[in-house]
Amino acid sequence: MIVAEQKPIEEVLKSIEPFDKILVLGCNTCVAVCMAGGEKEAGILASMIRLAREKAGKLVDVLEKTVERQCDDEFLLAEKELYDKVEAVLSTACGVGVQQLSALLQIPVLPALNTKFMGGTKDHGTWSERCSGCGDCVLELTGGICPVSRCAKTLLNGPCGGSADGKCEVNPDTDCAWQLIIDRMTALERLDKLLEIQPAKNWKTARDGGPRTQTREDVKL
Numbered sequence: 001m002i003v004a005e006q007k008p009i010e011e012v013l014k015s016i017e018p019f020d021k022i023l024v025l026g027c028n029t030c031v032a033v034c035m036a037g038g039e040k041e042a043g044i045l046a047s048m049i050r051l052a053r054e055k056a057g058k059l060v061d062v063l064e065k066t067v068e069r070q071c072d073d074e075f076l077l078a079e080k081e082l083y084d085k086v087e088a089v090l091s092t093a094c095g096v097g098v099q100q101l102s103a104l105l106q107i108p109v110l111p112a113l114n115t116k117f118m119g120g121t122k123d124h125g126t127w128s129e130r131c132s133g134c135g136d137c138v139l140e141l142t143g144g145i146c147p148v149s150r151c152a153k154t155l156l157n158g159p160c161g162g163s164a165d166g167k168c169e170v171n172p173d174t175d176c177a178w179q180l181i182i183d184r185m186t187a188l189e190r191l192d193k194l195l196e197i198q199p200a201k202n203w204k205t206a207r208d209g210g211p212r213t214q215t216r217e218d219v220k221l
């Protein structure tokens with residue numbers, strides 16, 4: 001999932017300051033799972049905004065709605081009549097959702113969240129980065145542990161030498177990704193795979209090649 005967290009309320013209040021009628025638009029997919037921008041969080045944020053503006057003596061009319069996914073026009077366009085009623089939309093989606101809606105509207109679409117990374121649930125309330133979307137997955141070579149997103153130096157050819165007691169030298173609270181890879185490959189009895197010479201990774205498929213687009217001709221309408 002895409003993991004995000006709410007911006008500080010002061011920052012949100014500043015961004016909506018010029019507006020007297022806004023829509024707080026939640027997103028019920030990734031950001032709902034990480035408890036940052038789903039229906040419940042969007043509702044709490046809307047209440048906080050109303051209270052803060054009331055306290056400041058500058059009332060604001062806050063409409064609320066949550067859609068299934070803000071990264072799909074199909075769900076966004078279904079709420080078209082709501083956008084006509086407000087001066088701005090405060091989106092609790094990730095940065096993708098904010099941009100998707102912004103491209104459809106002639107009014108400001110403001111982010112309520114800071115989008116962090118693609119990750120998985122570690123335990124309740126903790127999420128860990130797991131993928132950087134490099135576009136050429138190497139997990140079959142690394143025992144299902146991603147060196148691109150989990151090694152602080154994105155090393156592909158083994159540990160840097162700074163690893164100590166299984167922890168990363170960049171952040172001792174983090175496991176060394178290469179220690180994890182070697183332990184996992186040892187357990188899988190596939191350690192010899194790491195000795196195979198691999199061609200240089202083509203980073204053009206990653207973000208380094210500029211913004212990416214994917215088209216599936218077989219599903220296009």
Ligand code: SF4
Nearest residue numbers: 131132134137138146
């Ligand atoms: S190798 Fe690339 S695609 Fe695979 S998990 Fe890592 S960043 Fe994601």
Ligand code: SF4
Nearest residue numbers: 151160168169176177
């Ligand atoms: S200690 Fe391990 S995870 Fe940290 S930068 Fe070096 S190889 Fe990567």
